[in-house]
Amino acid sequence: MRDNNALPLLNEIAMRRPAVHCLTNTVVQALTANMLLAVGAIPSMSSDIVEVADFTKSADALLVNIGTLDGDLKASIRAAIAAARENGIPWIFDPVFIDRSPPRAAYAKELLALGPALIRGNKGEIATLGGGPADLARKTGAIVAMTGVTDLVTDGEAEITLDGGHELMSLVTGIGCAGTAMLAACVAVSAPNVRLASVAAGLDLFGKAGEQAARESKGPGTFAVAILDQLYQFSQSSLQERKVEA
Amino acid sequence: MRDNNALPLLNEIAMRRPAVHCLTNTVVQALTANMLLAVGAIPSMSSDIVEVADFTKSADALLVNIGTLDGDLKASIRAAIAAARENGIPWIFDPVFIDRSPPRAAYAKELLALGPALIRGNKGEIATLGGGPADLARKTGAIVAMTGVTDLVTDGEAEITLDGGHELMSLVTGIGCAGTAMLAACVAVSAPNVRLASVAAGLDLFGKAGEQAARESKGPGTFAVAILDQLYQFSQSSLQERKVEA
């Protein structure tokens, strides 16, 4: 663990316990909440239009994942983003499956104009938003994380690439979505000028957790369990490391 | 297991297999259903306004958890509670996160007037409903279970406190919500005059399952799996115990 450069970041999350309000698809809500809890963040998930602004205002970051949608959720997403913007709370965008449905892609493009702090998508999703990741970052002012066999993180100027992870990560529903939620926690505890490094460190940690979990797994069932344990253990190590240093 | 005083209660659940209709938040539906199944209860989860009364009428208890809400669900909750009241079916209230949103708190207070058999919340949630747990019990006629590091159960006169549990229980989303569902099964098989003892026995068992699961876990991933196994094993033991006695 000594060379894990995400430990200071994990330590920040574990000490500050950022609240992340998640407007995310129903398929992945449980895994998303569990991943945030594993690293010490505090998830909430309400999408009721009458209360979504309250939840957002009292959070440290807002996650918007459009993996499942309906008219009510779209209205709630707009209300939550408005509350985030009014209160200077960063919002993170996961444009799931926009390459499968033109109306979904159109909706995603509308949201782009609302200043996300981070966009995380795979190659097809980023391409559907228009241009390459660096273009998208420059156009929106967001950090863009394009994930795949190799992950790429960019703010439109600097660019960091990361290898790692394991193919089992693609065989558990919502691992990517939950990973974006963990990145939201990373953004929540990072000043704007170090966010690029934080997102890269978070992705690197996520890949390492996946690799380690895969070594202990017999398939996607045990893998989904093991990656939560692994992130928790990384988080606990970050607290331990701090004690040793003190 | 000999000194586990919840075994007769678990035996009742395993033999009578109470149906618990759950109007609960989408994040925790799967864990809630799995926890009920592990102890031999029968979960159902429909929130469709046109059928929620039918499901409630044919159940032995109704669980209302407001962790995620929208207008449709609020209408369905009212219809389900009305059906429960007309048919003498106890309903159990889990006022999740009402300390995070004033409209949610206002809605929770409306429901209070509808005679829940049991209210389960943490300190902040109980305080938001007004007064301490004993006050709340006297005002509503409900048993109140205030859970935390120490759990407290009261009917407004007698009061039982319970230690136990494990901090990993707070790192798995919905463990508390699913625990309330298990308490609903306890209420379903208990006459009103023994409900206070039943709820306390159920909470005690839940804490013991958490402690045992934590001993076998490497983190929140394995813990969430182990607590289901543990409750199932307690339930199986209660059936075995009965056979030995017979």
Added chain:
Amino acid sequence: MRDNNALPLLNEIAMRRPAVHCLTNTVVQALTANMLLAVGAIPSMSSDIVEVADFTKSADALLVNIGTLDGDLKASIRAAIAAARENGIPWIFDPVFIDRSPPRAAYAKELLALGPALIRGNKGEIATLGGGPADLARKTGAIVAMTGVTDLVTDGEAEITLDGGHELMSLVTGIGCAGTAMLAACVAVSAPNVRLASVAAGLDLFGKAGEQAARESKGPGTFAVAILDQLYQFSQSSLQERKVEA
């Protein structure tokens, strides 16, 4: 594994990776997606009326499970089935709990007229649809799989019965629903004239996976994890077998 006659079918799924669009209840979405992923199929889950036709058109099968319902979902189900029919995509029907609610039973009977390729239900659900499984198959043109301690698959003429499985399968929410999704993947890769055999082979495999998972489990928690691993391992074996033969 040599005598597992579902291996060629699993190999087809693993090689062709069929997309299965699932309109299913929120309780079981994650397990359903994970089971499809474990055998190499591609799940999607959107139920938004404005995009459900797009998702269905680009899928190889459509799963309709009515375990949780509301007005919006009913409209989306109709739109998705219409898109499936226009594009010659088979749709699979899981009429969950229709024996618990008359309005739900009436809705299910409406859907029957829309030509499902496969209906999977337990004895009570099939009886609520009217007549026995063979009658139902003849009336609808669907293959009917009636699952229970013994499974029965029929196209109204031939009939295949299957023993196997394990009682732990009934203690994990959504195992049956996820199993139907796996059958949807089987239907997706099978020509109409071999679907009866494919559905039977899929059910047989599912029962074998359940038996094997039960042997490695201490309760329903570990079982839910192990059955995913087991299906993944069967799928991997089917790929390996192909390599050995080549």
